Amino acid sequence: MKKRQIHNLIILDESGSMESIKSQVVSGFNETVQTIKGSQKLFPEQEQFITVVSFNGLGNKLLHYNDEVKNLQQLNAHLYNPDAMTPLFDAIGFAINKMKKVLKDEKDFNVLVTIFTDGEENASKEYTGNQVKIMIEKLKNENWTFTYIGTDHDVEKIAINLSITNTLSFEKDSEGISEMFVKERNARNNYYKKVSLDEETNSNYFDERDHSEQKLRP
Numbered sequence: 001m002k003k004r005q006i007h008n009l010i011i012l013d014e015s016g017s018m019e020s021i022k023s024q025v026v027s028g029f030n031e032t033v034q035t036i037k038g039s040q041k042l043f044p045e046q047e048q049f050i051t052v053v054s055f056n057g058l059g060n061k062l063l064h065y066n067d068e069v070k071n072l073q074q075l076n077a078h079l080y081n082p083d084a085m086t087p088l089f090d091a092i093g094f095a096i097n098k099m100k101k102v103l104k105d106e107k108d109f110n111v112l113v114t115i116f117t118d119g120e121e122n123a124s125k126e127y128t129g130n131q132v133k134i135m136i137e138k139l140k141n142e143n144w145t146f147t148y149i150g151t152d153h154d155v156e157k158i159a160i161n162l163s164i165t166n167t168l169s170f171e172k173d174s175e176g177i178s179e180m181f182v183k184e185r186n187a188r189n190n191y192y193k194k195v196s197l198d199e200e201t202n203s204n205y206f207d208e209r210d211h212s213e214q215k216l217r218p
Contacts, residue, residue: 004195005110007112008114009114010032010052011092019083026075031181032188053098090124094126110201116150119152129161137163140202145166149180187206
């Protein structure tokens with residue numbers, strides 16, 4: 001029996017302002033990778049893939065591109081080097097189009113998009129916020145789920161402007177980042193469970209009881 005494909009698309013901010021939390025981001029990302037690997041055993045009827053795009057004003061980097069879960073490698077300080085500005089819209093547009101190429105001939109799949117950033121858009125040249133919003137609104141009707149995780153800016157406002165309702169904000173310190181990654185991994189496992197049970201996956205990603213932004217610390 002053909003397995004259902006789960007495509008984990010992670011869009012990771014690598015702008016200069018991320019330098020202060022570089023080590024925590026690397027560690028948290030690697031734990032997320034382990035969660036994705038573990039889910040393959042928990043839900044053997046699913047086939048996990050991962051695409052990771054890191055971005056800054058110097059360009060986009062494909063750290064993984066439609067890699068099978070068995071081939072996932074850990075992030076390290078050599079691969080992740082924060083620098084320059086934050087072309088968020090360009091990164092989202094680039095990542096979505098890369099994923100659409102992978103899926104053009106596929107039918108039985110889900111896509112989980114995780115956008116991780118510590119700042120607002122300030123350098124995009126190819127895409128506007130409205131163009132990205134239109135792309136997202138269309139894909140949300142095609143088994144794509146979008147989540148937005150951020151700090152140091154109005155996370156909910158920016159996400160809503162992009163038509164993303166699954167949001168998570170965190171404090172930009174070790175404790176806040178640690179709590180955020182725990183919350184994200186729990187939500188990710190719950191997402192895989194919903195897919196397995198053929199339940200709706202496009203809302204309530206971070207909290208079953210609430211669509212709104214879940215602040216981890218007062």
